[in-house]
Amino acid sequence: MTATVAPPDAAEVDLAGSRKERRKRERLEERDGVIPVQLYGLKRGTVSVMTICCVLFAIFTLVPIAWIIINSTKTQANIFGTFGFWFARPFEFFHNFRMLFEDVDDDGTYINWFGNTALYAVLGGVGATALAAFAGYGFARFQFRGSKVFFYIVIGALLVPIGAITLPLYLVYAKAHLINSIWGMILPSLVSPVGVYLMRTYIGLSVPRELIDAARIDGAGETRIFFKIALPLMVPGLMTVLLLSVVGVWNNYFLPLIIFSNNNLFPLTVGMGLWSQHATTSGDQNLYPLIVMGGLVTIAPLIILFLILQRYWRGGMLLGSIAN
Amino acid sequence: MAAITLSELTKVYATGVKALDSLDLEVADGEFVVLVGPSGCGKTTALRMVAGLELITSGTVSFGDRVVNGVSPRHRDVAMVFQNYALYPHLSVYQNIGFALENKKVAKAERDRRIRDAASILGLTKLLGREPQQLSGGQRQRVAMGRAIVREPSVFLMDEPLSNLDAKLRVQMRSEVLRIHESVGAATMYVTHDQTEAMTMGDRVAVLQGGLLQQYDTPRSLYDHPANVFVATFIGSPAMNLYEAGLEAAGTLVLGSQRLELPAPAAARVAAFQGRKVLVGIRPEDLTVSASGSALVADVRFVEVLGSEQHVYFSIDATPAGAAAGAVVADESAEAGILLGSAPNGAARLDPRVAVQPGGRITFALDPARLYFFDPDTGQAITG
Numbered sequence: 253m254t255a256t257v258a259p260p261d262a263a264e265v266d267l268a269g270s271r272k273e274r275r276k277r278e279r280l281e282e283r284d285g286v287i288p289v290q291l292y293g294l295k296r297g298t299v300s301v302m303t304i305c306c307v308l309f310a311i312f313t314l315v316p317i318a319w320i321i322i323n324s325t326k327t328q329a330n331i332f333g334t335f336g337f338w339f340a341r342p343f344e345f346f347h348n349f350r351m352l353f354e355d356v357d358d359d360g361t362y363i364n365w366f367g368n369t370a371l372y373a374v375l376g377g378v379g380a381t382a383l384a385a386f387a388g389y390g391f392a393r394f395q396f397r398g399s400k401v402f403f404y405i406v407i408g409a410l411l412v413p414i415g416a417i418t419l420p421l422y423l424v425y426a427k428a429h430l431i432n433s434i435w436g437m438i439l440p441s442l443v444s445p446v447g448v449y450l451m452r453t454y455i456g457l458s459v460p461r462e463l464i465d466a467a468r469i470d471g472a473g474e475t476r477i478f479f480k481i482a483l484p485l486m487v488p489g490l491m492t493v494l495l496l497s498v499v500g501v502w503n504n505y506f507l508p509l510i511i512f513s514n515n516n517l518f519p520l521t522v523g524m525g526l527w528s529q530h531a532t533t534s535g536d537q538n539l540y541p542l543i544v545m546g547g548l549v550t551i552a553p554l555i556i557l558f559l560i561l562q563r564y565w566r567g568g569m570l571l572g573s574i575a576n
Numbered sequence: 577m578a579a580i581t582l583s584e585l586t587k588v589y590a591t592g593v594k595a596l597d598s599l600d601l602e603v604a605d606g607e608f609v610v611l612v613g614p615s616g617c618g619k620t621t622a623l624r625m626v627a628g629l630e631l632i633t634s635g636t637v638s639f640g641d642r643v644v645n646g647v648s649p650r651h652r653d654v655a656m657v658f659q660n661y662a663l664y665p666h667l668s669v670y671q672n673i674g675f676a677l678e679n680k681k682v683a684k685a686e687r688d689r690r691i692r693d694a695a696s697i698l699g700l701t702k703l704l705g706r707e708p709q710q711l712s713g714g715q716r717q718r719v720a721m722g723r724a725i726v727r728e729p730s731v732f733l734m735d736e737p738l739s740n741l742d743a744k745l746r747v748q749m750r751s752e753v754l755r756i757h758e759s760v761g762a763a764t765m766y767v768t769h770d771q772t773e774a775m776t777m778g779d780r781v782a783v784l785q786g787g788l789l790q791q792y793d794t795p796r797s798l799y800d801h802p803a804n805v806f807v808a809t810f811i812g813s814p815a816m817n818l819y820e821a822g823l824e825a826a827g828t829l830v831l832g833s834q835r836l837e838l839p840a841p842a843a844a845r846v847a848a849f850q851g852r853k854v855l856v857g858i859r860p861e862d863l864t865v866s867a868s869g870s871a872l873v874a875d876v877r878f879v880e881v882l883g884s885e886q887h888v889y890f891s892i893d894a895t896p897a898g899a900a901a902g903a904v905v906a907d908e909s910a911e912a913g914i915l916l917g918s919a920p921n922g923a924a925r926l927d928p929r930v931a932v933q934p935g936g937r938i939t940f941a942l943d944p945a946r947l948y949f950f951d952p953d954t955g956q957a958i959t960g
Contacts, residue, residue, distance in 0.1 A: 274710075460662070462660060462662040463662050463664065465627075465649075465658070465662070466656070466658055466662040466723075467664075467675070468628075468629070468648070468649040468650055469627060469628075469629075469649050469650070469654060469655065469656045470650075470675050470676035470679055470723070470727075471650045471653075471676050471679035471680055472650065472679045473650065473679075476679065481664055484666040485665070485666065570665050573661070573662065573663050573664065573665035573708055573709075574660045574661065574662060574663075
């Protein structure tokens, strides 16, 4: 290997540049690549009407969140006595926040439930994402006996509502000693038919067979191909599944309600439900401000998670890999 | 011993489609063999079977004297360049080239040396830190080549590696691929549908059609001695003109209303077909406008001036050989003729300085010794 061939560099465009510049160029190219709305042939005003409809719907969706933020600053009396969509004195936000972390009713503490929820969500969400990645890759890129049947079973599982299987689930759990066990919460959270379905579809589109073939020719084993070649290309899909799974476990109310009777194991959903119940029955516990504040603190991590993960949702993962 | 031997290699897909039918092929050590044919002829299937990416229905693939039918691609020690490059998009050029060595657990220093060697052969040294998306098409193509040559393989497979490049770069890369082949010295199988690539690059060329090997020979032999009508019309541009002709006693060829006297050797070759029909082939460059030699009168339909030469499309009153005989007929001249309403049925490659007017009449001179003859029933060449 001694001959040196002069590269035809002169004729080629220099495509280097910092990552930031590249991103900017990609954004501009994307904008240039889209047909401008003026050329859609729509009736005059259609775009404005549609935009107004979208804004109205957005407001409708955001109203409860605005309410919860405003009312987290109020005392119990003000929550019921003042206009719901504006602030009222005294400003009790920090007091409410501090009270949230105290055991107000001998039911258990918010911080404890928060920790439980985080534990279930992280273990369940990460586990579900990992299993969805393996299963989705298997369904998308391997042919094996019964692969279609198994996949239809997964699709079928999408259609079964959790309510329909509560009783059998409870009976199985009782036999398996999973009542009042964190595994009772985590194990079912690991299975995510939606995740498997999404990953199979995503891998089908974003991990080309040629790339896997190339890696096989390059002498890589299947495990190495999965972790070194396929997994990095699956990241945007994985982040979607991770977010859906974490949110799913975070918001799960029904499953913990039937399997936990020990307050210390409750996640936020059930704990807050318990507070809400007590607030209605005992009245003067000053619990409402805590329920409102608890609701706000409960959704905050999900918003933060969404903001962290959204940077992974970008296209163009395959740029430069496969020529058309 | 041949480096690669394909013996009665057959592929039938689950749908029942027979992609490859009993292919026998030998590739010697260091030889550059091109598999060429129209799309769907089975050439890529054959290559993928050699690579181990496709199950073999029957027959064998051997490297040296080792049958590798059941060996997985990762254990075959073949290097392959894919049609669409298949670069790992998240790895740098350096990592892309080094991936195979990493899999083989080659020591780091050795790996580095080989990556840099390959990069310098391909002129990629300055681009080692870049990712594929920061490269141009030609650079990506060279990375794909680098990924293959760094392994110093004994078998080198290329699946239409130049088809995604523009025309100018393709010509440039043709010679580059050959130079790399010479420096690597591995037995190479190269798939293409482009007859120019096949003719210019291959030590030997295998022409495939419908999963069957039509002819396996040097480019020169394919052109001068095509085994059948398919090879005759597939190789060469413009394609060979092919007509049905009658053969009268004493070696007179009847081409429509015109007659050509065959010289004795040619007449002897087709003696067995006397009184019957034969297919006669004329290469476009064998038609000239000089005054000597036998004459063929034709009506000029249209002319393509290419600068260094001109292609004159004409019609004569002879019947062109149809697809039934295996000829490649769907070429641009026929299509253009349909548009004009009067299909030309022949082409001549002439000196650009000869004045030719579309719509006019032209008298071609032709050396009857340079005619090709084929059996109209089998499509096979008549060699006498």
